Amino acid sequence: MIIDVHGHxxxxxxxxxxxxxxxxxxxxxxKALLAAAELRIGDDELRESIExxxxxxxxxxxxxxxxxxxxxxxxxxxxxxxxVSSAWAxxxxxxxxxxxxxxxxxxxxxxMLPQSPGVDxxxxxxxxxRCVEAYGHVAINLNPDPSGGRWDSPPLSDRHWYPIYEKxxxxxxxxxxxxxxxxxxxxxxxxxxxxxxxxxxxMQCLTSDxxxxxxxxxxxxxxxxxxxxxxxxxxxxxxxxxxxxxxTEHLLHNVFFDTCVYHQPGIDLLxxxxxxxxxxxxxxxIGAVRGVDPETGHHYDDTKRYVEAAHVDAADRRRIYETxxxxxxxxxxxxxxxxxx
Amino acid sequence: MIIDVHGHxxxxxxxxxxxxxxxxxxxxxxKALLAAAELRIGDDELRESIExxxxxxxxxxxxxxxxxxxxxxxxxxxxxxxxVSSAWAxxxxxxxxxxxxxxxxxxxxxxMLPQSPGVDxxxxxxxxxRCVEAYGHVAINLNPDPSGGRWDSPPLSDRHWYPIYEKxxxxxxxxxxxxxxxxxxxxxxxxxxxxxxxxxxxMQCLTSDxxxxxxxxxxxxxxxxxxxxxxxxxxxxxxxxxxxxxxTEHLLHNVFFDTCVYHQPGIDLLxxxxxxxxxxxxxxxIGAVRGVDPETGHHYDDTKRYVEAAHVDAADRRRIYETxxxxxxxxxxxxxxxxxx
Numbered sequence: 001m002i003i004d005v006h007g008h009x010x011x012x013x014x015x016x017x018x019x020x021x022x023x024x025x026x027x028x029x030x031k032a033l034l035a036a037a038e039l040r041i042g043d044d045e046l047r048e049s050i051e052x053x054x055x056x057x058x059x060x061x062x063x064x065x066x067x068x069x070x071x072x073x074x075x076x077x078x079x080x081x082x083x084v085s086s087a088w089a090x091x092x093x094x095x096x097x098x099x100x101x102x103x104x105x106x107x108x109x110x111x112m113l114p115q116s117p118g119v120d121x122x123x124x125x126x127x128x129x130r131c132v133e134a135y136g137h138v139a140i141n142l143n144p145d146p147s148g149g150r151w152d153s154p155p156l157s158d159r160h161w162y163p164i165y166e167k168x169x170x171x172x173x174x175x176x177x178x179x180x181x182x183x184x185x186x187x188x189x190x191x192x193x194x195x196x197x198x199x200x201x202x203m204q205c206l207t208s209d210x211x212x213x214x215x216x217x218x219x220x221x222x223x224x225x226x227x228x229x230x231x232x233x234x235x236x237x238x239x240x241x242x243x244x245x246x247x248t249e250h251l252l253h254n255v256f257f258d259t260c261v262y263h264q265p266g267i268d269l270l271x272x273x274x275x276x277x278x279x280x281x282x283x284x285x286i287g288a289v290r291g292v293d294p295e296t297g298h299h300y301d302d303t304k305r306y307v308e309a310a311h312v313d314a315a316d317r318r319r320i321y322e323t324x325x326x327x328x329x330x331x332x333x334x335x336x337x338x339x340x341x
Numbered sequence: 342m343i344i345d346v347h348g349h350x351x352x353x354x355x356x357x358x359x360x361x362x363x364x365x366x367x368x369x370x371x372k373a374l375l376a377a378a379e380l381r382i383g384d385d386e387l388r389e390s391i392e393x394x395x396x397x398x399x400x401x402x403x404x405x406x407x408x409x410x411x412x413x414x415x416x417x418x419x420x421x422x423x424x425v426s427s428a429w430a431x432x433x434x435x436x437x438x439x440x441x442x443x444x445x446x447x448x449x450x451x452x453m454l455p456q457s458p459g460v461d462x463x464x465x466x467x468x469x470x471r472c473v474e475a476y477g478h479v480a481i482n483l484n485p486d487p488s489g490g491r492w493d494s495p496p497l498s499d500r501h502w503y504p505i506y507e508k509x510x511x512x513x514x515x516x517x518x519x520x521x522x523x524x525x526x527x528x529x530x531x532x533x534x535x536x537x538x539x540x541x542x543x544m545q546c547l548t549s550d551x552x553x554x555x556x557x558x559x560x561x562x563x564x565x566x567x568x569x570x571x572x573x574x575x576x577x578x579x580x581x582x583x584x585x586x587x588x589t590e591h592l593l594h595n596v597f598f599d600t601c602v603y604h605q606p607g608i609d610l611l612x613x614x615x616x617x618x619x620x621x622x623x624x625x626x627i628g629a630v631r632g633v634d635p636e637t638g639h640h641y642d643d644t645k646r647y648v649e650a651a652h653v654d655a656a657d658r659r660r661i662y663e664t665x666x667x668x669x670x671x672x673x674x675x676x677x678x679x680x681x682x
Contacts, residue, residue, distance in 0.1 A: 144527075151490070151527040186485075186492040191544040191579050195568045196537035203532040223575075227536045227568035233604025234564075237630035237641040238532050263574025269610045289578035300578040 001341065002304065003325040003332070004058070006176065006222055006258050006282030007066035007107075009096055011053040013045045016095070020074065020088060027080045036091055046095070047102055053286055055106060061304050063283070067325075067332065068096050069110035069141050073189055075180040078148035082116040082123055089114035089127050097135035104339070108332055110139040110176070113164070115146040117153070122163035132171050138331035139220075140168070142175040144201050149184025149193055156201055156219075157208030165214050172330050174218035174256075177201040190288035198226025202255065206239055206247070211254040218254055218328055220280060224261035224270055232273045248275065256328055258282035259303045259320065262289055267306035276316040280324050281307060342682065343645065344666040344673070345399070347517065347563055347599050347623030348407035348448075350437055352394040354386045357436070361415070361429065368421045377432055387436070388443055394627055396447060402645050404624070408666075408673065409437050410451035410482050414530055416521035419489035423457040423464055430455035430468050438476035445680070449673055451480040451517070454505070456487040458494070463504035473512050479672035480561075481509070483516040485542050490525030490534055497542055497560075498549030506555050513671050515559035515597075518542040531629035539567025543596065547580055547588070552595040559595055559669055561621060565602035565611055573614045589616065597669055599623035600644050600661065603630055608647035617657040621665050622648060 019039040026034050058066060070092035077085055089112050096109040111131035113124040131137035142164065145151050154160040156177070168175060182193035198221050211217060221228065228235060236247055244250045256278050261267050270279060283303045293300045307320060326333035360380040367375050399407060411433035418426055430453050437450040452472035454465040472478035483505065486492050495501040497518070509516060523534035539562050552558060562569065569576060577588055585591045597619050602608050611620060624644045634641045648661060667674035 149492070151492075151525055153527070155527055184492055186494065186496055186545070187541055188544040188548055188579075191547065191576065192537075192541045195540050195572060196533075199536050199540075199568065200528055200533045203529040204527070206532065207529055224571065227540065227571065230565065230568065230571035230607050230610060231536060231602060231604075233602070233607060233634065233641050234630055235532065236636075237603055237632050237634065238529075240632045241630065261572060261574070262578055263572075263614075265610050265613050266571050266574060269571060269606050272606050273604075289575055289582065291578050291581045293574065293578065295577075300574050 001064045002062060002281060002321045004063050004066040004282050004285070005220065005280045005325050005329070006260055006284045007054060007068045008071045008284065008287060009068060009092070009099065010071045010286050011049045012071070012095060013041050013049055015039060015041050016091070019091070023084065023088065024079055027084050033083055033087060036087055039091060041095070043098070043102060046098055050099055050103060055103065057285055058106060061302055063304065064106070065336070066107055067110050067139060067329065068099060068107040070096060070112040072141065072178050073181045075112050075141070075143060076148065077115040077143055077146035077180055078117055078183055080116070082114060082119045085116045086114040086127065093127065093131050093135065093137065097137070100136070108335055109135060109137045110141060111137040112141050113143070115143050117147045121161055125163060125167055128164070128167055132173065136331070136335065138329050138335065139173050140175050141178045143179055144177055144197060144204070145179050148180060149182040149187050155204040155208070157204050157210045165217050169214055169216055172216070174220055174328050176220040176222055178222055194223055195226040198223050199228055202226065202228045202235070205251055205255060206235060206244065207242060211251065215253070218256065220256045220258060220328065222258050222260055222282070222284070224259060224266060225257040225274070229257065229270050229273045252278050256280050256324070259307060260284045261306070262300040262303070263293070264306050264309055267303065267310050271310045271312050276312065276319050277324060279320050280328060281321045342405045343403060343622060343662045345404050345407040345623050345626070346561065346621045346666050346670070347601055347625045348395060348409045349412045349625065349628060350409060350433070350440065351412045351627050352390045353412065353436060354382050354390055356380060356382050357432070360432070364425065364429065365420055368425050374424055374428060377428055380432060382436070384439070384443060387439055391440055391444060396444065398626055399447060402643055404645065405447070406677070407448055408451050408480060408670065409440060409448040411437060411453040413482065413519050414522045416453050416482070416484060417489065418456040418484055418487035418521055419458055419524055421457070423455060423460045426457045427455040427468065434468065434472050434476065434478065438478070441477070449676055450476060450478045451482060452478040453482050454484070456484050458488045462502055466504060466508055469505070469508055473514065477672070477676060479670050479676065480514050481516050482519045484520050485518055485538060485545070486520050489521060490523040490528045496545040496549070498545050498551045506558050510555055510557055513557070515561055515669050517561040517563055519563055535564055536567040539564050540569055543567065543569045543576070546592055546596060547576060547585065548583060552592065556594070559597065561597045561599060561669065563599050563601055563623070563625070565600060565607060566598040566615070570598065570611050570614045593619050597621050597665070600648060601625045602647070603641040603644070604634070605647050605650055608644065608651050612651045612653050617653065617660050618665060620661050621669060622662045
């Protein structure tokens, strides 16, 4: 079985974006918050938006299951306030749940949180509980910079985030550390802000003892870990200067990297440098890079091709494709087991 | 000949740091600016600080010449105002010049600029002119985020920076794009802020047409280009989505990467992905990562070992070690030629 741990609902019917734009407009105009009931998307529309896009490509590429969360760039936690984020997160998470109900063989939901800059993350707990308990979401996406590029939240090692971590530990769910749109003109969203956030989050973990406090807490760093595997020697050396244990002990029981690296040399480096138990297959399809690579004739984000061509034996490839994901996402494993998979 | 294009004066006599601390204190106390004349460092002290450190390691490792600029983390452009930065840059640049006079066979100076947040970069021109004309500096370090982690300057493609570029073109000198200390607790200076800045700067170039306006402008992106070579497929794909030319045409006449990547797999990826004409040997020694790698028994920053072991033929290795640097830094080439090298 091949599990893609990093898929977003980037192809939702346009009514979703229309509703969001109206929500932002009414908020900015100081009017009453737009009701969720004003958005109506039928099951047929959902089916069509998935079948023609993600599911079509999953079938073409041989991907069985995708962990499916709301579109990352649309989370836009910097917009509005907690109430605005809360209504928006509830809608987006429900849509991912509905997709998982319509295609139970292929999609398992993960949740965005109703984060808002300067607001205590514990306010996100009710939505997290609802997603896990009522909807069967198996993970969350945690935004380390809800400001969208100002980076004014405390580091992930700060107690600020502990309420979220306590709930993650209780539910035994991992968090993908994933920022949203950059509203800082210095940072291109998918070309700089995403990769910077991955590197930043890893280093925040490295300088801290977060996983001593939360030994079962698990973070997935997307986009192949940003700059981290390429600079693995630098990070090993920095840990050494800071008198931290070896990274394998200090972080790799708790930190995992996905395979969203869009060329063969990148995946070759990832699989050469990072222990295989810490690599999770993913493509972020349909995402930031949708084109066909003229050098290969295949889609940049067809990451399965790179994993197939990497110097990895069959047993390790199965870890990357399936068993690591089932270990890091125990609720995914349980969902699959219940279905005899 | 082996030229290291990325060395900083991280081992300056402690009187320098003492002076700087006093300068900052007097500024914060609202007193008259501390005079440069209050700092006295003799030639013997300079000699000792170099011979026991950088020069010793250069001899051990077989590096002939280092392009030597002020300590990056000490630039701290966010401190004080333009006058504070100006006095500080003048002192640091003069020290690098003096080192180059004391060891003319081994050190060639490059300049920091007296940048200050919110201040027009054209104010840096007099110091730049002084360094090139009076001191023979062959390059500058340009900080794309003088705020130290708030990232509130316009992107490098903005006209804001054009006065610097016009002078660079006139003098035919490149800029290394190098941030300084992060004062944002989200970003560890050498583990996150430096690498993020490299990635950010590259993407600012990618989304723009800067090099159409300045076809001879040259940027060196340090630390192996941050996350860029590891994600080269992503960047090629993003350029394609933005209808930009192939990266080889769009950026690689003007953008170069150094080899400050502190493990073999990283250098292997760099030399596999980036055309050899765009790779410049460097170690940033003595810098952020000073330890010995227990996996190899050698210093992490002994990057020559990785370049020696990379799949690069002798002609290409000579490009990385010498001829690329002489092409990208024509004033270095001229200095070396004048000495018959």
